[in-house]
Amino acid sequence: MTDSTVQAPPSKAEAAQETAAAGPDSRPGAAIRTDDLRKTYTTSRGNVDAVRGISLDVAPGEFFGLLGPNGAGKSTTIGMLTTLIVPTGGRAWVSGIDVVANPVGVKRTIGVVPQNNTLDMQLSVTENLEFRGRFFGLSRRDALRRADQLVNAFGLTDRRRAMATDLSGGQARRLMIARALVHRPDVLFLDEPTAGLDPQTRVNLWDTLRALHDEGQTILLTTHYMEEAEALCDRVAVVDHGLVLAAGTIDELKQGAGADTVITVRYDGDAAAVDAATLLDGRPTVGKVETEGDQVRVFTKDPAGILGELVTAGARAGLTVRDAAQLKPSLETVFLTLTGREYRE
C-alpha cells in the first residue's frame, strides 16, 4: 500500500499549478490528452487489439464525443482514461496528470458513469450519493447536504429513500450521473449514457447533459448513436476498430472527406449494366461512384438530378429500381465515406 496520498490533496488552484508544471509531454490546460494510446487484451483465445493508437486532445469546458459502433474500442479508451484499464502502449493525461503514473491523482479529478449499472445495490439513492461524497473526503454532514442537493437537481426527490435496485433505467442513469458529480470532478466521463433508454428519457437526459455543459463541465461522452453525438458534442472523434477515423466539429466532419450526399440505388439485376461511372463522368461534383452487385452508390456534393439519371439509365439497361436512398451529409455519410461500410448501430 503506497502512501503518496496521505497528505491533503491539492486544491483546485494547486492542481492547476501542478498541471502547468507537469512537463512538456502534457500540454498544460488540456483536460484530456492521449498520445498513441493502445490496448491489447491478452485472452486465452489470442490477443485482441481493442485500441490501436488513439490520440485525442480535449480542452477544458469542451463536450467531446467518441462515436463508433459496438466493439470500436470506446469503453476501453474510457477505461484507460479512468485508470481501471492499463494501457499497453502510448500515454494519457487527465487534467495534466498521467493516468498510469498517478492513478490516484486522476481519480480525484474525474467523475465516471460507466456503461453498466455500478450503483451500490445495497444502499438507497441518498446513501449512494452520501457515501460517494464521504469517499472523497466530505464530512457526513456535508455529504448528506450534497446528496440532498443532487437528489433535487436530478429529479429523484421522491425516490430518495428507494434502494438502488428498485430504480427504473432512467432513474438509475440519472443517479449514476449525480453520483459522478458529487465531488465536483474536473472531467466527467459518460460511457453510452443513453443506451437502452426509451426515447423520452433519452431526450431528457440530453437536456441534463447540455445544462451541465452550459455550466462549464468538461465532458467526454461515448455513444454509438449518431444523432446523440450530433445533438450534444462540440467535437467528435469517429472511431472504429480501435482507430480514430476522423475528428473535428460536426461541421468540419461534414465539410471534410465525407462531406457528400450519398445516393444508393438498388436494381433488380446486375448494376454493372447501368455503367454509372461513365454516366456520371461529366459531373465535377460527383466524388466517387461504386458499383457492387445489384447496387450503385454515388458520393456527391450536388445530388440534384442524379437519382433520376440512375433510374432512367437503369430502365435503358432493362433494370427496375427496387430501392433508392439519398443520405444528406451527416455523421452517417461521413462514416460511410471513411469506412465504405454502412454505419451499424
Add this chain to the structure above:
Amino acid sequence: MTTTTPTPPPGAPSPAPGAPSSSAAAAPDRTVAVITGAPEPHPTTWKTFAAMMAREFRVLGRNAPSTFIRSVIQPLLWVFVFTYVLPKIGAAGSFEAGAARGNGTTFSTILLPGLMASMLLMQGILGTTFPLVMEFSWQRTIEDRALAPVPLGVLAFEKMVAGAIQGFVGALIVVPIVLFVHASGQSPHAHVTNWFLLALILVAASMMTAALGLLLGTLMDPRKMQMLFAVILLPATMLGCVYYPWSALHSIRWLQIAVLFNPMIYISEGLRSVLTPGIGHLATWAILLVLVGGAVLIGYLGTITFRRRVLN
C-alpha cells in the same frame, strides 16, 4: 424516392443541435448548484478508508438480523447436540474418552475454542468472499469503489478488515452459547491465562481468515460458490481440531502431521492455548508464526489478485 436522414428517436421532439435546453419534466433546470454550489472535497487515504468502513457497517447493520442468525444457529445447534443431547442420552462418553482421554475434561471444554475457531473461520472467509464475489460478478459494482481516490491496495485492505471484524464477532458470539447451553455437569473449564495473547490470536486469526477470503473471492469463479463449502470450509473445519485437540491425534500420527497444513488448526489450538490451558496444545510460537505470517503473506497475495481482478 426514399430519403433517409438520421432520425431522432420516434416520438421524441427533434432536438436541433445547440438548441436551448427545454426543461422537460424529469430534467433538471437547477444544475447551477450542481457544480458551483458544492463543498470542495479534500480526500485523504484515511478519510476514504473510514468512509468505506462506514459503508460496510451501514450494509451489515441493515442485514444484521440475518447475519446474526447465521452466526448463532450453527454453534447453538452444535453445542445443544453435543453438550446437552448426547450427554443426556449417554452417548457422549466416547467423545470424552476420545477427545480428552478420560482426564475428566468435559466435551464443552474442547468445543469452546474449537467452535470459536470454526465460526471465526467461516464468518471471516464468508464475510470477505461473499461481498467480493457479488461485486465482481454481473455489473462489477466494485468499479464504483475502485474509483475512490485511494490506491487499490487500500480498498483490498478495507475489504479484509471488514471481513476480519465479522470473523472476530463470530468467534465472540460462540462464547456465551458454550458457557450457558449444556447439560448439568457439562460446563466448560475455561479461564483466560493471558488477555494480551488472546487478543493477539483473535486479531491475527481474523485477519488471516479475511485474507483467505480475499484470495478466494478474487480467484474463485462466482458460479462455483458451493464448492467453497464442500472443498474448503467443511474439510478445514472437520480436520481443524475443532472437536478434538491436536494432541489427541497422536494415535493417528499421519493425520496429526497432515493437519499441520490446515491453517484452521492454528486458530483452534491458539484459542485452546489461552482459554483452556489444561489441555495440551501446539507450541505458541508455531501458532503465532502461522497466524501472523499467514495473515501478512496471504493478505499480500490477495491484494495482488485483487488488483489483477479490478484492473484490466
